[in-house]
Amino acid sequence: MGFRLKVEGPETIELGIENILTVEFSTDTPDDSNARSTDLGTSLRITGKILTAVDGEEADSTMKLAQWSLVPGESADCYRKATVDVISASQVVRQFHLPNAFIVDYTEDYGDEDGIGTFYLHMKQKKDKTPMVKFEGGFEE
Secondary structure (H helix, E strand, O other), X not given: OEEEEEEEOOOEEEEOOOOEEEEEEEEEOXXXXXXXXXXXXXXXXXXXXXOOOOOOOOOOOHHHHHHHHOOXXXXXXXXXXXXXXXXXXXXXXXXXXXXXXXXXXXXXXXXXXXXXEEEEEEEEEOHHHHHXXXXXXXXXX
C-alpha cells in the first residue's frame, strides 16, 4: 500500500510513496451530543519520512509543508486544496479531498540513527466548508 499527498495553493506540494508512512482520516462530532450533530469536523493525519536530496535530486516537499504551517490565520494562503490518495495494486482505494484544508499541527523529529527525519502533519477542513469534502475510491490510478 502506498500514499500520495498533493497540496495546491500559491505553490504545489507533492509527497509520494517514498515519503508517506501512514494516513488517518477522521470525522468528529461533539461527544456530548444525543443526536447527530451539525458540528462536524474532518481531519487528516499524515506521518512520513523527510528524505535527503542526494546526487543532484530535487529536495522533497517537506520544507514546503513546514513553511505552510507558519502561514498566519489572517492570510487566505493558510487554506489550501489537499488531496490524499491511498493506493493498493494500482487502484486508488480511497481518495480524500479537502478543498479548504489548514494545518492544525506540524512537527519534525530528527535522530542520529536513521539519517533521516520524520514529520507529522495534522490538517483539518475549514468547518463551514465541510460539505465540500470528497471521499471517493475504487478506481484506477
